[in-house]
Amino acid sequence: MDNHDYSNYQVKFISETPWKNGFRHEAEFITNPPSPLIFYCWSHEDYENAANKAGLKHFEWRKPMIMESDIERYPPGFWDNHQNNSWEVGFMCQF
Template identity: 30%
Template sequence: MRFLGPLKEGCRGQVVLHLPDGDIDFETYFLPHAGYERAAARSGLVLQWIPMEISQEDVEAFGPGFWDAYRRNPSTLAFRATRQ
């Protein structure tokens, strides 16, 4: 992901996924956890953050050190929203 301005709430970013059948690119926006949590709370929801896991197969496929930067600062997360 490449951010197209200072990294602050609402900053636009560009993502390029390199896939076997061709690249996919799209724009996204940086929203800190607090922004999602505020919106969820206003809707009567509670968020549970779920970190993405790297499979052992991918660890072995890409070798030592490949995933270190991602593990320190993951760029993707998922969340589960439930009613309060």
């Protein structure tokens, strides 16, 4: 994740700290009151190795899926950061 500004999507990143060969992120959804969120990220290689170790095949990375109605509801470029620099982990594979 290169850009931690997710205010467009109502998420505020608070901290990023190294954790077990990856990162631990503290964030909060911008609600009233704020809703805390902790999540962990590792490298693409780590996720792929874990999938292979679990016996999953045909691993393919995926960008976040956004409904067409949501794309149309916002100005052009609104979803670019979310799709190109997402904190979500999306992939497909087969068992």
